[in-house]
Amino acid sequence: MIHMPKYEKIWMAVGTGSLILFLIVLGIMAGTMGLNPPDGMETTVEPENVEASAPFDQPGLKQIGPNEYEAVILSYIFGYKPNQITVPEGSTVHFKITSKDVVHGFFVPGTTTNLMAVPGHVAEYTQTFDEAGEYLFVCHEYCGSGHHLMYGNIIVEEKM
C-alpha cells in the first residue's frame, strides 16, 4: 500500500523484531516468573478511619513463617507507622501499605520495593533482603510541605 525503500524495510524489520522480542521477554518474566510490579485489589474503609479496622489497627511487623514476615505500614502526613522495622538477613517481607490521608509513596532505594500508597487501597509487594544493612525508605510521591521529611528505616541484621 505504502511504498517503502529496501533499506527502510530492513531497518523497520530489525527494529520491530527487537521490540517484539523485548516484549516477549517482559511477558515471560511477568507470566512465568511472577515478576509483576506492586499491586493489590484490596480496598479499605474510609481512609481517615483506616486505623479502626484490621490490619491497619495494628501496623507493624509480624512473623508469619521461617524467615518470612508481614510488614503492615500506615503512611500519613508526614510519616510512617511504624517508621522502623528490623528483620534478619535473608528475610522475605510482604509489605501491605495504605495511606490515611493523601497519596504517599514507599520506596526502598537499592531494592525493587517501589509503590504508591493510595488512600482506600492496599498496595502489596514482596521483597527479600539478602544483604544486611540499614536501608532507607522514603516518600517519593509529593504529599505536602513536609514531603521530604517523610522517611524511615529497615534494619536488616546480620545472622549470628
Place this chain on the structure above:
Amino acid sequence: MSTTDLGVEGGGEQAALTDFKFDRKDSRLVMAHLLFSFGAVFLGATAGLLQVMQRSGWITLPPWLNYYQLLTAHGVLLALVFTTFFIIGYLFSGVARTLDGKLSPAARVLGWIGFYMMAVGTVMAVIVILTNDASVLYTFYAPMQASPWFYIGAALLIVGSWFSAFGIFAAYINWRRTRKKHSSPLFAYMAVATMILWLHASLAVAVEVVFQLIPWSLGLVARVDVGLSRALFWYFGHALVYFWLLPAYIYWYVNIPQIVGGKIFSNSLPRLTFILFILFSVPVGFHHQLNEPGIESFWKFLQVVLTMMVVIPSLLTAFSLLATFELAGRSRGGKGLFGWIKKMPWKDARFFSAAMAMLIFIPAGAGGIINASYQMNQVVHNTWWVTGHFHLTLASTVLLTFFAISYWLIPVLTRREFTKHLNKLAIVQAILWAIGMFLMGGIMHIVGLQGAPRRSSYATYGDHELALTWISYNQVIAAGGVLLFIAILLVLYIWVNLLYFAPRTEKTIEYPVGVVNEQAEHPPKILERWSVWIGVSIALVLIAYTIPIYQMFMHNPPGSLTYRSW
C-alpha cells in the same frame, strides 16, 4: 508565485526560497500566542533556577516562598502553559502558510476565543499558585485540594485549547471543501492529527477537573474518588507528552528539509507516523501507574505493550529524517559514507538547534523505553531519573526545536532580520543548553538510579549515608541548572531583539516548507479518512480501559476527604 494554486502535486508544498507575508490578522493571532508563551518561559525558568539551588542547599528560600510552590509554578508554566501556547501559535502559522496563505475567518475567531480562554485560565491559576493556595504541582493529585480557582483556571486552559483545535479544523475543512480529491498539505495534515490526539486525550482530564475536582473543591461534594481521578489524569497525561513532541516532529518533517536544501522523503510515511501516534498515545496511561494498587497486573501489562508501539513511528521518523539529510548532503557534493554530514548547514541555528534536539532525543527515547518497561520501572519510578528523562525529552528535544522555530517564525511576523550576530548567539545558546542539560538532566538520571526521589525539597533523611551522597550529586545538578538559566536569558535576549530591535528588512524572509521528493507517491486516501482512525483509536481505548475502569467502580473504596497539606 501565489500560494493558492499549488498544491495539488506533492501534497501542496511549495518549492524555492520565497518570501512569505502573513495576513495582518493571522500575524496578530500567531504573535499573541508566541508572546504569551515567552512570558511563561521567563517565569517558569526563574522558578526552576530557585528550585534547583534550594534543593542543592545553595540557598534558603524566604518564609513566604517554598520549594513546592516554585515547583508547581515551574511545571504549570513550562509544561502546560508555554507548550500549549507555543504549539497553537506555530500550528496556526503553518496552517495559514500551507492552506491558501491565510486562515479562514471562522478559524481566526475560534483562535481568538481559545487564546483568551487560555490566557484568563492561566492568570487565575498563576495567582493562586503565587498566594500558595495551589501548591499541588502540575499533576494536582487528589485528595490534596487546591483553591477552586486553580481547577477553574485549568479547565479554561483545556477547553480554550479545544477552540483553537476547532479553529485548525475549520481552516482545514474550508480548504478540503473545494479539493476533495487531493490529499492535504503535509503541515496541515499533521496539525489536524496533533489536534485530534489532543482533543481525545484532554477530554479525560476535562472530565476529571470539571466533574470531580471543581465540585469537590467548591464543597458541593465531600469526597473524591482518588483512583478514578488518577486514571483519568494519566489517560491524558501520556498523550500530553506526544502533544508536545508532534509539533517538533512537524518541524523536522516539513520545515527542516527546506532549510537543509533537501526534500521531504516520503509523502505517506510521515502521515502514517502521525496516525500511529493518534492510535497509541492514549490507551497507555497505566504505564504511569504501574506501581499502584487498584489496577490488575494484566491491564498494566497490556498497556505497556500498547505503549511500546510508539517505537514503530519513532523508527520511521529516524529513517525518514536521516534519508532527507543524506540525500540533501549528497546533492550538495557530500562524498563517501559520511561526507554528507559535513554538508549540513551546521552554522544555521534554525538547523543546528533542531539537530541538537534530535541527537538528545536518542538517549532520551531509550530512557523512555526503560521507564515503560513494566518491571524495570520499579527501579526508577518517581525517582529523579524520571525528572531527568523529561528534561531530555520535553525540556531539550522539544524546547530546542521550538527555539529553532522561533528564529525564523518571529522574523516572518515582525519583518526583522535574524542577523548573523543573533544566529551566532543562538548557536551558543544551543551548545550551552546541551552542556547544561548534560549536567542537570544527565546527573538526575544517575542520582535517580541511586534512589533520590523526584519532587523533593532539600533533605538529608536523618543524615542517612545514602541520602548524603545524593546531595553531592546535587551540586552538579545545580551547576547545570545555572547554565540552563543563562541559556534561557540568552534566548530571551534573542527573542526581544527579533521582536523589537533587530533591523527591519526588505529581504526575503522565508517561511521554510519542504517540497516532497518527486518520486514519492500520492498518499493513500485511507490516511485522510479521519473517522476511520478515530474509530480505531476509540476501539483500542475500550479494549485497554473498559474492564479496569469497571473494576474501579466495583471495588470502589469510600472516597477521600479534602486535605491542604502544604
